[in-house]
Amino acid sequence: MSILVYTENRNGEFRKPALEALSYAYGVASMSGGSVTAVATGDIPEEKLQVLGEHGASRVLVVKDPLFGHFDPGAFTSMMAQAVEKSQSKIVVMASTISGKAIAPRLAVKLKAALVTGVNGLPLSIDPLTVNRRAYSGSAFARVKLNSEISIITTLQNSYDIESNPVAMTVEEFVPEVAGLPAAVEVLEEQRMEDGKVPLTEASVIVAGGRGMKSPDNWQPLIELAELLEGATACSRPVSDEGWRPHEEHTGQTGKIVAPDLYVAAGISGATQHLAGVSGSKYIVAINTDKTAPIFEAAQYGVVGDATKVLPKLVEAVRQVKGK
Ligand SMILES: Cc1cc2nc3c(=O)[nH]c(=O)nc-3n(C[C@H](O)[C@H](O)[C@H](O)COP(=O)(O)OP(=O)(O)OC[C@H]3O[C@@H](n4cnc5c(N)ncnc54)[C@H](O)[C@@H]3O)c2cc1C
Numbered sequence: 141m142s143i144l145v146y147t148e149n150r151n152g153e154f155r156k157p158a159l160e161a162l163s164y165a166y167g168v169a170s171m172s173g174g175s176v177t178a179v180a181t182g183d184i185p186e187e188k189l190q191v192l193g194e195h196g197a198s199r200v201l202v203v204k205d206p207l208f209g210h211f212d213p214g215a216f217t218s219m220m221a222q223a224v225e226k227s228q229s230k231i232v233v234m235a236s237t238i239s240g241k242a243i244a245p246r247l248a249v250k251l252k253a254a255l256v257t258g259v260n261g262l263p264l265s266i267d268p269l270t271v272n273r274r275a276y277s278g279s280a281f282a283r284v285k286l287n288s289e290i291s292i293i294t295t296l297q298n299s300y301d302i303e304s305n306p307v308a309m310t311v312e313e314f315v316p317e318v319a320g321l322p323a324a325v326e327v328l329e330e331q332r333m334e335d336g337k338v339p340l341t342e343a344s345v346i347v348a349g350g351r352g353m354k355s356p357d358n359w360q361p362l363i364e365l366a367e368l369l370e371g372a373t374a375c376s377r378p379v380s381d382e383g384w385r386p387h388e389e390h391t392g393q394t395g396k397i398v399a400p401d402l403y404v405a406a407g408i409s410g411a412t413q414h415l416a417g418v419s420g421s422k423y424i425v426a427i428n429t430d431k432t433a434p435i436f437e438a439a440q441y442g443v444v445g446d447a448t449k450v451l452p453k454l455v456e457a458v459r460q461v462k463g464k
Contacts, residue, residue, distance in 0.1 A: 141174035142199075144229035146220060147192060148239055152184040154191050156302065156342045157235030157295075163303040164262070164295045165233040166196025172266045175307075177201060177227040179220065179314070181208040186311065193309030195302065201226065201314035210327045211239050215318070217246040222316040224251060224290065231269065236294040237341070244294050254286035260299035260399075260420070277393055277416030297341050298399035299420060338372045340389065345371025346400045346421075348391060349379060350414075352407020352428060352447055356384035361451035362406060368458045374398070376408050392417035406447035410435025427451070 145165035147158040154162075165176045178197035180189065183204050192200050201223055207215055220243055224232060232247065234240040236258055248255035258274040264283070269291050275282040340346065347366040349359060359373075366373045373389060380390040391398055393413040399420030406427045408414060415438050418424065426439035427447045436442045443450050 141169075141172050141231070142227045142229045143169045143172070143174055143176050144220075144224055144227050144232045145176060145178050145197070146232070146234040146240065146243065147178045147180050147197075148235065148237060149180055149182060149184065149188075152182060152188040154180075154188075155237075157237050157240070157297045159191070159195050159302045160297065160300045161233050161235040161240075161295045162192065162195045162197060163305065164259075164293075164300045165231075166303065166305045167262045167300075168231060168233065168266070168293075169196070171263060172231075175199070177223075177229065179203065179223045181216075181219075189311055190309070194304060194306050196305035196307055198307045198309055199227070200309060200311045202311060203314050203316060205315065205318055207318050207321065210330075211242075213239075213242040213246060215321050216243050217250060218318075218321055219316040220247050221250050223314065226314065230290055232290065232292045234292075234294055236296055240294050244292050248292050251290050251292075252288065253290035253292050254288040255292045255294075256284045256286060257294045258296045259293050260296045262300075274420070277412075278397070278419040279412075279416070296399060296420065298344070298401075338370065340372045340374055340391070340396050341398055343372035343398070344400050345369040345402045345404075346374045346391075346398055346418075347371060347404040347406070348374035348376070348389075348408060348418075349385070349406045349447070350376040350408030351378050351382075352409070353379070353384075354407070354448065358448045359385070361448075361455050364455045365404065365451060365458065368455065368462060368464065369402070371400070371402070374403075376411075376414050405435050405439070406451055408435055409433050410438055 143165045175198045177199040181203045264270045269286040374391045375385040380387045393416040397417045401422045403421035404425045424439040426435040426442040431444045
């Protein structure tokens with residue numbers, strides 16, 4: 141059985157969620173005795189495509205049509221539906237990124253396929269296909285059986301490790317039928333985020349601040365710690381509502397859902413709406429003056445203390461360990 145995986149790339153660089161989804165697809169293929177076909181868009185040089193073979197794709201379909209140079213959910217859905225037919229795949233995998241979330245439900249409708257989103261582990265069984273997914277904003281898991289001929293799975297970011305699974309790979313150009321597919325959205329301008337900044341949803345380390353940080357002027361040690369650990373900064377919703385930090389940094393039920401290896405929560409109380417977005421983190425370290433704050437129940441490690449004093453000391457300690 142062929143497992144089809146959509147591998148998102150930016151200028152030919154395959155993003156972390158794409159490689160996680162590909163590793164996941166390889167895991168599913170191994171369970172089912174099948175192989176992985178990856179779909180990639182853009183005029184990507186052969187050497188950049190090699191990474192797909194290193195992570196388990198034995199066949200790569202490259203779509204070079206300029207229509208796919210910008211993300212249009214309708215066009216990408218049509219292209220993926222044609223790729224499913226071409227590869228005769230019964231299981232489609234993609235990451236729970238903004239584009240994955242846009243394509244997956246449309247594709248499910250188009251193919252009359254079952255869709256399960258936010259899956260965080262390999263299937264419990266292949267026939268019938270049964271998986272665990274995140275439920276109730278991360279406070280529970282649901283076990284789901286997919287009952288259709290074609291199944292679509294989106295993988296929760298940072299919850300499946302990128303694995304090295306080198307296989308022999310063939311690359312072929314895939315030319316989907318695009319007639320009658322005018323882009324529903326025309327991109328007028330694109331503004332890329334600062335170069336070198338780790339996107340929040342892909343960061344392995346996140347250092348987040350809440351209202352307990354007292355003022356935006358106190359953010360420097362938090363930023364320094366994130367930089368030292370090659371991570372990203374985040375915040376609670378009131379902090380972004382106050383304009384202390386940009387809205388794209390806010391994590392939680394109404395913000396970004398993240399699952400880093402390490403989430404440092406400084407001056408964050410741990411309200412359920414905040415935890416809904418961060419409870420998938422492998423380790424939470426809380427720094428809070430109130431030892432009864434709910435964040436300590438979610439955290440594996442905690443410091444009861446003033447974050448504005450603890451963070452600079454933490455920065456100093458990490459600098460010493462790293463020799464920086
Ligand atoms: C529908 C809805 C959706 C929501 N969605 C979100 C969401 O997506 N994300 C989100 O974050 N919130 C969300 N909220 C808000 C949420 O309920 C909480 O109000 C919010 O998370 C609290 O933010 P906070 O922990 O930064 O602030 P507070 O609740 O004010 O907590 C500040 C914490 O800092 C501690 N503190 C004070 N001084 C210090 C110090 N010097 N050093 C260390 N600690 C200190 C305090 O003990 C306290 O625990 C939502 C609310 C609603 C109603």
